Amino acid sequence: xxxxxxxxxxxxxxxxxxxxxxxxxxxxxxxxxxxxxxxxxxxxxxxxxxxxxxxxxxxxxxxxxxxxxxxxxxxxxxxxxxxxxxxxxxxxxxxxxxxxxxxxxxxxxxxxxxxx
Amino acid sequence: xxxxxxxxxxxxxxxxxxxxxxxxxxxxxxxxxxxxxxxxxxxxxxxxxxxxxxxxxxxxxxxxxxxxxxxxxxxxxxxxxxxxxxxxxxxxxxxxxxxxxxxxxxxxxxxxxx
Numbered sequence: 029x030x031x032x033x034x035x036x037x038x039x040x041x042x043x044x045x046x047x048x049x050x051x052x053x054x055x056x057x058x059x060x061x062x063x064x065x066x067x068x069x070x071x072x073x074x075x076x077x078x079x080x081x082x083x084x085x086x087x088x089x090x091x092x093x094x095x096x097x098x099x100x101x102x103x104x105x106x107x108x109x110x111x112x113x114x115x116x117x118x119x120x121x122x123x124x125x126x127x128x129x130x131x132x133x134x135x136x137x138x139x140x141x142x143x144x
Numbered sequence: 145x146x147x148x149x150x151x152x153x154x155x156x157x158x159x160x161x162x163x164x165x166x167x168x169x170x171x172x173x174x175x176x177x178x179x180x181x182x183x184x185x186x187x188x189x190x191x192x193x194x195x196x197x198x199x200x201x202x203x204x205x206x207x208x209x210x211x212x213x214x215x216x217x218x219x220x221x222x223x224x225x226x227x228x229x230x231x232x233x234x235x236x237x238x239x240x241x242x243x244x245x246x247x248x249x250x251x252x253x254x255x256x257x258x
Contacts, residue, residue, distance in 0.1 A: 060245045071150075071237055071249040072188075079245075118187065122245045130245050132178075134187045 030055045032121050034135035042143045047106040049138045051093075051119035054100065060122040061102040062132070063093055065115045072118065078102060089113070114142045146172045148240050150250035157228055158258055165223045165253045167194075167238030173218035174240035178247065179211075182235040194221040228257045 035050040053059055060079055064072040076087025083095045093104045102119060119135040147170040157163050167177055175196045180188040192213050193201040200213035210232075212224040225232050233256050239247040 062246070064249075069235075069252065069254060071148075071251040072239075073249075074246065077246055130241070131190060131193070132188075132239075132247060134189075136187045139185075 030059065030121050030133045032119050032133050032135035034117075034119050034138050036138055037136065038139050038141065040141040040143060041109045043111055044108050047091075047104070047109045047113065047140065049104040049117050049119075049140065051102045051104065051135060052100050053102060053119075053121045055121055060130075061093075061095060062120040062122070063087065063091070063102075063104045064118045064120065066118065066137075067115050075104070075117075109140075109142045111142050111144065114140055116140075146170075146240070146242050146248045148238065148248045148250040150236075150238055150253050152253060153251060154254045154256075156256045156258065159229050160227055162224055162226045163228055163255060165225075165236055165238075165255075167221045167223070167240075167250055169219045169240045169248075172240070172242070174221075175218060176241055177215065177221040178239045178241075179213065179221075179223050180237045180239070182237060182252075184235075188237060191223075196221075225255065228255070230257045233257045 031054045033052045062077045063075040066072050075091050076085045078085050078095045086092045091106045117138045120132045122130045122132050149168045151166045177194040179191045181191050182188045191206045194213045194215040196215040202208045215221045237252045239249045
């Protein structure tokens with residue numbers, strides 16, 4: 029069975045500092061991996077996704093993530109935090125079954141706080 | 145990217161009434177849609193998979209008679225919370241799949257049952 033673990037339910041960084049949000053996955057098959065951001069009372073917005081094309085994935089708003097199979101990790105980073113980055117971040121894993129039959133498993137989320 | 149809408153965005157109802165939430169794919173067709181439930185400060189939990197032209201598939205522990213799902217067309221899925229109670233108050237989010245197993249999420253519906 030697939031699972032996702034996000035270490036740290038709350039992360040605080042200073043504006044301009046490095047952002048590192050951790051995600052470890054468990055999957056019996058090569059996974060698809062995703063990072064989503066959620067602002068209060070809103071749906072989820074895709075930041076980036078790993079689909080095996082490249083291990084270092086660049087997303088929107090300056091975020092990137094690196095897929096490390098040996099560590100079963102897909103940590104999200106951003107070199108310099110901005111106040112607008114404050115939000116909830118979710119890591120998700122999906123298996124590689126046929127289109128329309130897959131499911132997402134979400135991590136428990138990490139709330140990012142950016143300090144002025 | 146593809147757009148998924150939900151209606152209403154917020155609904156308040158009395159205990160015992162039923163509430164219908166619509167999920168629409170605006171610029172693409174979706175034979176499958178997913179319904180999630182999110183409690184405050186928690187993650188999204190998949191409730192069911194909605195299938196156009198067939199019965200929905202419910203996750204373990206989700207009452208199918210409580211949460212009725214109808215996938216009436218290739219662009220519309222509805223979730224009806226029947227005989228709602230305060231414990232059903234939550235944020236309900238739908239999604240529809242795109243390429244590479246990506247899902248496009250609706251903006252969510254905040255349900256409050258008094």
